[in-house]
Amino acid sequence: MSRTRWRDYAWRLLRPAAQQPLLHMALDQVLTDAVGAGTSAPTLRFWEWAAPAVVLGRFQSVRNEVDLAAAERHGVEIVRRISGGGAMFVEPGNQITYSICAPRAMVEGLSFQQAYAEMDHWVLEGLKTLGINAWYEPLNDITSDGGKIGGAAQAWRGDAVLHHVTMSYDMDAEKMLQVLRIGREKMSDKGTTSAIKRVDPLRRQTQMARELIIDHLIATFAERYVLNHDELTTAELEQAEALIESRFATTAWRDAVA
Numbered sequence: 001m002s003r004t005r006w007r008d009y010a011w012r013l014l015r016p017a018a019q020q021p022l023l024h025m026a027l028d029q030v031l032t033d034a035v036g037a038g039t040s041a042p043t044l045r046f047w048e049w050a051a052p053a054v055v056l057g058r059f060q061s062v063r064n065e066v067d068l069a070a071a072e073r074h075g076v077e078i079v080r081r082i083s084g085g086g087a088m089f090v091e092p093g094n095q096i097t098y099s100i101c102a103p104r105a106m107v108e109g110l111s112f113q114q115a116y117a118e119m120d121h122w123v124l125e126g127l128k129t130l131g132i133n134a135w136y137e138p139l140n141d142i143t144s145d146g147g148k149i150g151g152a153a154q155a156w157r158g159d160a161v162l163h164h165v166t167m168s169y170d171m172d173a174e175k176m177l178q179v180l181r182i183g184r185e186k187m188s189d190k191g192t193t194s195a196i197k198r199v200d201p202l203r204r205q206t207q208m209a210r211e212l213i214i215d216h217l218i219a220t221f222a223e224r225y226v227l228n229h230d231e232l233t234t235a236e237l238e239q240a241e242a243l244i245e246s247r248f249a250t251t252a253w254r255d256a257v258a
Contacts, residue, residue, distance in 0.1 A: 003108040006122075010226040012041040013218065018048035018092065021055065021079045025248045026240035027232070028099055028162055029082050034236070035101040036160030041228075042106075044221060046214055047097040049090050053077045054179060055166075057085040057153060061257045070178040080254050081164075085140055085153030088166050089176045096150075096202065096214060098123075099164035107161050113138050116152055119163040126220035130213070132205050142167065146200035168201040169210045 019027075024047055034040035054066050054076055062068070065087045066078055076089075090097070100119055107115040117136045124142065127134040127149070134144045140152040142165065150167030202213055221227055247253050 002105070003110075004103060004105040006106070006225045009042045009103070010228060011221070012043040012230045013221075013227050014043060014045040014230060014232060015214075015218075016045075016048070016232055018050035020050050021053035021077050021090075022244045022248050023240055024049075024097075025055075025079050025081050026243040027236070028101075028164065029157075029243060030236050030239045031099075032082075032101045032155070032157050032160045032162040035103060036158040038159075040101075042103060043099075043101040044218075044227065045099050045101070046218070047099070049092045049095065049097070051075075051077060052089075052091040053079055055088040055090060056080045056254075057087065058082055058155070059084055059257055060087060062255055065181055067179055067181055074175055074179060076179050078254060079248065080256065081153070082157070083153040083155035083162055083164065086151060087180055088151070089180055090166065091172065091175075093210065094168070094170045094172070095166050096169050096210065096217075097164065097166045098217075099162060102161050102163070104156060104159045104161050107156070112154070115154065115161065116140055116163070119154070119161075120152060120165065122221050122224060123165065123217055126217045129220065130206050130208070130216060132202075144200060144205065146205055148199050149202065149205075168199050169213070170201050170203045171199060173199075 031040065031043050031045065035042055052075060054071060056062065056065060058081060062078060071078060107118060110118060116139060120136050120142060124134050124136060132144050134142055134149060137143045142149045150165055152163060152165045155162045206213060
């Protein structure tokens with residue numbers, strides 16, 4: 001199989017209203033599998049969070065990553081995605097999250113590190129035109145002169161690759177450190193001030209509204225590749241709801257890693 005390029009496809013843009021964390025997890029699987037089966041165009045989807053959550057990587061342990069009492073106290077749902085990588089703490093309006101569901105042929109012959117860099121290149125260009133000196137830091141971080149902006153994760157499923165990124169627009173560092181054990185351990189000897197410095201939100205760096213940054217990133221993509229606005233179909237939503245019931249909302253899935 002020869003490697004294909006971004007311009008070989010007409011891309012589908014999805015930017016639906018805010019959705020519950022479990023629905024986002026299920027939609028990633030539905031949309032990725034549809035691209036792999038050739039029943040959907042390659043897809044760029046921007047997420048809106050309807051509720052706060054900790055999103056665990058596929059192989060992470062709930063017990064090791066999350067303070068369950070703090071999560072319950074703050075009303076933070078715990079969900080698990082199909083891709084690897086680290087835990088993300090998200091709240092409505094505080095993150096910019098997008099996923100790319102692409103044919104596996106786009107990363108044919110690339111290492112995992114090269115695949116991450118390939119999938120992130122357009123967003124780095126978009127951030128630079130906003131005045132942010134951003135770069136890819138292996139394996140899965142987007143960083144800048146001010147500090148880390150966000151992180152990425154991937155899953156290679158059959159004939160498709162799923163790549164998604166969560167960037168910090170704003171953050172409640174104290175709440176994050178209460179809920180995430182790993183964050184607390186990394187910062188315990190440095191304090192919350194250091195935690196804030198490690199992640200440098202886009203709000204501070206750009207002084208722009210979150211929606212305008214998303215608009216700019218979409219425009220950056222559309223300037224380079226064919227991008228068609230679209231809506232989630234009834235069938236896609238029904239498939240996602242069925243997956244929530246059978247997989248993503250089950251204790252067996254959420255607690256899959258001891």
